[in-house]
Amino acid sequence: MLRQAPHLVEPLSFVLPHEPHLRPAWMLRVGLFLYDHLGRRETLPGSFGVDLSKTPWGAGLKPKFGKGFVYSDARVDDARLVVCNVVDAGLRDADIRVRTELVSARRERAAAGPSWRATLRGASGATAEVTARVLVNAAGPWVKQVQDAINDAPSKEGIRRIKGSHIVVPRVHDGAHAYILQNADKRIVFVIPYQERYTLIGTTDIPVDAYENPAISDDEVDYLLELANTYLAQPLARCGRRVDLQRRSSALRRRLVRSVGDHARLRVQARYRRRSRRCGIVDLRRQDHDLSKARRARAPRASRRSFHP
Numbered sequence: 001m002l003r004q005a006p007h008l009v010e011p012l013s014f015v016l017p018h019e020p021h022l023r024p025a026w027m028l029r030v031g032l033f034l035y036d037h038l039g040r041r042e043t044l045p046g047s048f049g050v051d052l053s054k055t056p057w058g059a060g061l062k063p064k065f066g067k068g069f070v071y072s073d074a075r076v077d078d079a080r081l082v083v084c085n086v087v088d089a090g091l092r093d094a095d096i097r098v099r100t101e102l103v104s105a106r107r108e109r110a111a112a113g114p115s116w117r118a119t120l121r122g123a124s125g126a127t128a129e130v131t132a133r134v135l136v137n138a139a140g141p142w143v144k145q146v147q148d149a150i151n152d153a154p155s156k157e158g159i160r161r162i163k164g165s166h167i168v169v170p171r172v173h174d175g176a177h178a179y180i181l182q183n184a185d186k187r188i189v190f191v192i193p194y195q196e197r198y199t200l201i202g203t204t205d206i207p208v209d210a211y212e213n214p215a216i217s218d219d220e221v222d223y224l225l226e227l228a229n230t231y232l233a234q235p236l237a238r239c240g241r242r243v244d245l246q247r248r249s250s251a252l253r254r255r256l257v258r259s260v261g262d263h264a265r266l267r268v269q270a271r272y273r274r275r276s277r278r279c280g281i282v283d284l285r286r287q288d289h290d291l292s293k294a295r296r297a298r299a300p301r302a303s304r305r306s307f308h309p
């Protein structure tokens, strides 16, 4: 993607300060070795160790942080990437309908082979029927509602919706790199340069039932500030004083679950994928940081052949 859309994707280095009481250095090295070698690395440098106290890699951090690790990732202007993908699909004769909901879909047998007949509802409330050879379920947190709207493929699995919130504060360090901060609860939080003057800190990870209008809570703001302040030389004000907070935002992601354990979740995901493939549904699920890969691999091709909401 760095080569394909350099105007939308840019490299971003992440600095991971070593906290010996949270994870030993060897474990971080092994993790980064796997990170470097599991995917095919073509343009970005591999990870390396740094001395945070003596180099700009530690800018903005408390002086007590000595050892750190740097790894390469990228960031993308995801809104524009979506628009570019849609424009690209349009150039390849896709029928694009924005603000249009998939209401239901059923499998049909025809001489040319099985296909989908889908009912769509536009912004005016008017419905229309379209046929498609492949159906792509890319409904994000609403993936189960869409799955349930499709007959022949009833979904027995549950889905857990996770609220993830960010805060935006005045820039906390001068470098172009981001930080990935470990917390005692085993979670990590990113501290990412944002536009010219700001830093984006997030996310939280809160299971929610009501998800149509996610909003960040004061507890989440406190959680993020507290973790950031464990690392930052210049502490950020807590939300009670409302000094440092420029913006807060909250959004949703989803995980398929049957039970809470990770192994059970992976088994459920694998079975769900197998069943979806059998039914001619392509499920565009992405784990964090897989977004760009999945979009490049699937979206333009699939959108040529299938209905695209």
Ligand SMILES: Cc1cc2nc3c(=O)[nH]c(=O)nc-3n(C[C@H](O)[C@H](O)[C@H](O)COP(=O)(O)OP(=O)(O)OC[C@H]3O[C@@H](n4cnc5c(N)ncnc54)[C@H](O)[C@@H]3O)c2cc1C
Residues within 6 Å of the ligand: 100, 101, 102, 103, 138, 139, 140, 141, 142, 146, 163, 164, 165, 166, 202, 203, 250, 251, 252, 253, 284, 285, 286, 287, 288, 289, 290, 291, 292, 309
């Ligand atoms: C706070 C937060 C931070 C994240 N950070 C990262 C990150 O750093 N890197 C990363 O890769 N990922 C990150 N993610 C994960 C992120 O959610 C996904 O990468 C990405 O947004 C998922 O895109 P998507 O297209 O699958 O789903 P969404 O962006 O949720 O899009 C789903 C779409 O489906 C539409 N839809 C729903 N129902 C219907 C229907 N019946 N008919 C038609 N359309 C329908 C919705 O309107 C929506 O537009 C983050 C998520 C959160 C919440």
